[in-house]
Amino acid sequence: xxxxxxxxxxxxxxxxxxxxxxxxxxxxxxxxxxxxxxxxxxxxxxxxxxxxxxxxxxxxxxxxxxxxxxxxxxxxxxxxxxxxxxxxxxxxxxxxxxxxxxxxxxxxxxxxxxxxxxxxxxxxxxxxxxxxxxxxxxxxxxxxxxxxxxxxxxxxxxxxxxxxxxxxxxxxxxxxxxxxxxxxxxxxxxxxxxxxxxxxxxxxxxxxxxxxxxxxxxxxxxxxxxxxxxxxxxxxxxxxxxxxxxxxxxxxxxxxxxxxxxxxxxx
Ligand SMILES: Nc1ncnc2c1ncn2[C@@H]1O[C@H](COP(=O)(O)OP(=O)(O)O)[C@@H](O)[C@H]1O
Ligand SMILES: [Mg+2]
Numbered sequence: 331x332x333x334x335x336x337x338x339x340x341x342x343x344x345x346x347x348x349x350x351x352x353x354x355x356x357x358x359x360x361x362x363x364x365x366x367x368x369x370x371x372x373x374x375x376x377x378x379x380x381x382x383x384x385x386x387x388x389x390x391x392x393x394x395x396x397x398x399x400x401x402x403x404x405x406x407x408x409x410x411x412x413x414x415x416x417x418x419x420x421x422x423x424x425x426x427x428x429x430x431x432x433x434x435x436x437x438x439x440x441x442x443x444x445x446x447x448x449x450x451x452x453x454x455x456x457x458x459x460x461x462x463x464x465x466x467x468x469x470x471x472x473x474x475x476x477x478x479x480x481x482x483x484x485x486x487x488x489x490x491x492x493x494x495x496x497x498x499x500x501x502x503x504x505x506x507x508x509x510x511x512x513x514x515x516x517x518x519x520x521x522x523x524x525x526x527x528x529x530x531x532x533x534x535x536x537x538x539x540x541x542x543x544x545x546x547x548x549x550x551x552x553x554x555x556x557x558x559x560x561x562x563x564x565x566x567x568x569x570x571x572x573x574x575x576x577x578x579x580x581x582x583x584x585x586x587x588x589x590x591x592x593x594x595x596x597x
Contacts, residue, residue, distance in 0.1 A: 347426070347429055347430055350399060350430065351430075353399050353403075354399055354402050354403055354406070354430070355402065355403065355406040355456050355457075356406075356456070358403065362403075363407075366403050366404060366406075366407040367407060369404060369407070369519070369548075369550060370404070370407045370408055370411065372547070372548055373386065373404075373517075373519070373547060373548075376517065376547045376548070377516055377517065377547070380516050382489060382490075383488075383489030383490070383492045383493060383494065383495060384493070384494050384495075384516050385485055385489065385494075385495040385497070385514065385515045385516050386404075386494065386495070386496050386497070386515060386516060386517055386518070386519060386547065387420075387496075387497045387499045387508065387511065387512060387515045387517075387518045387519070388400050388401040388404065388496065388497065388498055388499060388518070388519045388521060389499040389500070389501060389502055389508045389518055389519075389520060389521070389535075389539075390501050390502070390520060390521040390522065390523070390527065390535070391501060391502060391503050391522075391527055391528075391531040391532045391534065391535035392501045392503055392504060392527070392531055392535075393424065393500075393501050393504060394523075394526075395501070395521050395522065395523040395526060395527055395552070396521050396523050396550075396552035396554070397421075397498060397499065397501070397521050398419075398421070398426045398427060398430065398498050399430075399552075400519065400521050400550055400552065401417060401427075401496050401497070401498035402417065402427065402430065402431070402498075404496055404519065405417040405460055405494070405496045406456060406457060406460060408493070408494050408496070409456075409457040409458075409459035409460040410457065412459065413459060413493035413494050414459050414461075414491065414492045414493045414494070415459055415460055415461065415492065415493065415494045415495075415496060416451070416461045416462070416463065416488060416492050416494070416495045416496070417454075417460065417461070417462045417463070417496045417498065418439055418462075418463045418495060418496070418497045418498065419438065419439060419462075419463065419464050419465040419498050420439060420465075420476060420497045420498060420499050420500075420507070420511060421465065421498055421499060421500045421507075422439065422440060422465050422466075422468060422469060422472035422475070422476065422500075422507070423468070423472055423500055423505065423507075424500065425464065425465030425468075426498075427462060427464055427465070427498060428464040428465065431454055431455075431456070431462060432455070433452045433454070433462055433464055434452065434464065435464050435465060435466070435467075436464070436465075436466045436467045437449055437450050437466055437467075438450055438463050438464035438465050438466030438467075439463050439464070439465055439466050440465065440466035440467055440468070440469045440472075440475065441466045441467065442463065442466070442484060443469075443475050443476070443478065443480055443481065443484065444469075444475075450463055450466070451463055452464065461492075472505075472507055473505060473506050473507045473510055476507050476510050476511045477506075477507075477510030477511065481511055481514050482513070482514035485514050485515075497511065497515065499511065499518075501535070502535035502538050502539060503531055503534055503535050503538070508539075509538060509539070509542050509544070512539065512542055512544040513542070513543075513544075515544070515545075516545065517544070517545035517546065517547035518539060518544050518545065518546050518547060519547055519548060519549075519550055520532075520535070520536070520539075520546055520548070520549045520550070521549075521550050521551075521552060522549055522550070522551050522552070523551075523552045523554065524551055524552065524553045524554070525554075
């Protein structure tokens with residue numbers, strides 16, 4: 331029975347990633363593409379005083395609120411204006427960038443943090459200015475690995491050849507990783523999903539970021555109610571994650587040190 335459920339979830343997740351393609355990069359509709367251009371402009375103003383490479387994290391209060399798609403679209407939109415951009419999948423517990431962009435999952439960030447430098451930067455096929463470091467193999471202690479001073483060192487040495495580094499981070503309320511890495515960043519873009527992100531949870535996450543003196547550059551609200559099909563599909567999906575505990579996976583990982591149990595086929 332469990333096996334059957336696992337298989338169903340695997341199929342659903344792959345289908346989700348395929349469907350998500352309509353929400354990224356050149357497939358964005360006009361309004362969404364314009365909204366990302368506005369975000370690009372706002373970030374440019376907010377970080378005008380930062381010399382050299384600008385390093386931005388993308389996070390949210392909880393899981394499944396649109397962080398990864400926002401990070402991909404932000405990186406793409408910055409690449410379109412001619413900036414050299416590196417997108418890093420720093421959600422070492424639930425990485426999705428490799429799969430979504432059709433890249434190798436490893437070697438990636440975790441190998442880089444452990445000292446390997448060869449082949450960790452991959453070229454995306456989306457745009458010549460758009461490079462990617464995927465998550466790499468899942469490490470035993472992601473929070474410690476990311477919080478290590480090495481992260482700041484790596485970011486500053488990578489930054490020498492780049493205009494922007496965008497880091498797709500885990501949610502603030504579920505694990506401490508985003509807070510640990512925030513001191514190496516120039517600022518955070520905070521994603522809120524309309525109809526899903528609870529006010530109290532957002533407030534809680536913002537307070538945590540403020541407590542660590544993280545610069546919140548602004549908020550992005552994802553509206554996934556594009557049409558009735560999207561709307562009902564989304565609510566169905568939300569229910570499913572509630573049931574199997576997508577958000578709970580962060581908690582379980584933190585408690586047991588175990589990796590996901592492979593149910594959702596993140597690999
Ligand atoms: N702009 C969007 N429009 C519609 N649905 C979206 C959008 N952004 C995210 N979603 C939905 O939310 C899901 C989770 O997005 P994701 O970026 O993986 O979230 P997170 O990284 O916060 O866990 C996606 O699979 C997609 O179904
Ligand atoms: Mg994500």
